[in-house]
């Protein structure tokens with residue numbers, strides 16, 4: 001699909017065609033492209049839990065206050081951000097050092113500066129970074145899914161603690177949003193929500 005058309009035709013699905021499973025290959029193809037989403041210092045803070053097992057999906061459905069679209073979605077995907085992603089700076093940059101693209105000195109300096117950047121700004125910033133980077137990744141996911149013929153709905157209406165328990169989420173991961181994915185049942189044909197004119201959300205140089 002042409003990119004402008006893709007952006008314009010992506011909608012948050014109101015309801016999905018029930019009992020439709022999403023092939024693992026489709027999910028794999030989507031994630032292979034999601035990898036290219038930008039992230040601060042290339043730390044790749046985003047984590048995904050793909051829920052297809054009906055009994056687990058039922059718990060996710062409960063955690064969303066029984067949003068019908070979660071029940072009928074082919075999968076419910078929790079997108080999380082890693083508040084401790086900066087601790088992986090070493091591992092992420094190791095390859096570049098082994099290839100000789102980064103000298104040992106540049107490598108050490110990179111790790112030091114990334115670590116200092118997060119430690120100096122503290123826990124609130126680490127949490128913001130987790131959610132910011134995971135959210136960008138989630139947007140990539142939804143556009144890529146649409147390009148592959150799958151509809152999505154981002155969902156923030158859930159109880160985070162209940163979700164944490166249902167999916168055994170470790171403490172350092174913070175839920176950014178849930179994505180319901182499937183094929184939309186378009187029979188209701190609802191119109192798109194109002195969009196502000198550009199002049200209402202863009203200013204140039206200053207407010």
Ligand SMILES: Cc1cc2nc3c(=O)[nH]c(=O)nc-3n(C[C@H](O)[C@H](O)[C@H](O)COP(=O)(O)O)c2cc1C
Nearest residue numbers: 010011012013067153154155156157158177192193
């Ligand atoms: C962060 C976020 C959270 C959302 N949470 C929900 C939700 O809990 N339930 C829901 O039905 N839709 C949810 N939506 C979908 C919005 O209602 C939808 O994006 C908006 O109305 C614009 O419609 P469109 O996506 O079709 O363009 C959410 C969207 C975003 C970006």
